[in-house]
Amino acid sequence: MKNLLVKIAATALISLGLIAQASAAEVKTYNDPYKMIEAVADQAFRRIANDQPVIEKDVEHLRVIVNEELVPYIDSRYAAFRVIGNYIKQTKEEDRDAFVVAFKDYMVATYAGALTQYKNQKVIFEPARAVGNQNIITIKTRVIDPGKPDINIEFKLRRAKDSENWQVFDMVAEGISLLDSKRAELGNMIRQQGLASVTALLVEKSKAPITAPMQGNNAKN
Structure with missing residues (x-):
């Protein structure tokens, strides 16, 4: 199941591309979701191609690319809250905020590994x-x-209340939702171990070195 999720992340990222080159202070916003997705695919691979010499020397640079180019266009908080689910009523605000950050960093590491493909x-x-x-x-x-x-990849986008701009919150590859899969993977752990415990686990996972997803007979579940 874990290997399937990695493949979903890889194919979804290949489709999403990453997004226009801009610093965190100069993030371009989109009130047309279709233009947003097309801008992603049109401009994103340019950054990857241009940075290949750096990536070849240090694959961790992919983590930098994801943070700079992708994260500003992902509704990380909404996605993280969807993972917590109904258990959110039993959590403290500071614990939720910590989980949002840990979940974002965990997905950044997942996406960076996917981009090696x-x-x-x-x-x-x-x-x-x-x-x-x-x-x-x-x-x-x-x-x-x-x-x-x-x-076949589907991107689910959300326009927050009182906002004209769109952000991605889920990607569905061949009928399998990455967000729903993460809810299934982490939801029971959150209920059984508590949100703070799962947050600590994600922090440790996000620190692991960036590696290409394993495929075929070498993959481990």
């Missing part, structure tokens, strides 16, 4: 549709990797 894949986007008053939408994409079956 980048091999210049092509992404096809569905035509833009009218959004209207919707606050949550799904945008479908298809990842084309020569010699391999196409991969």
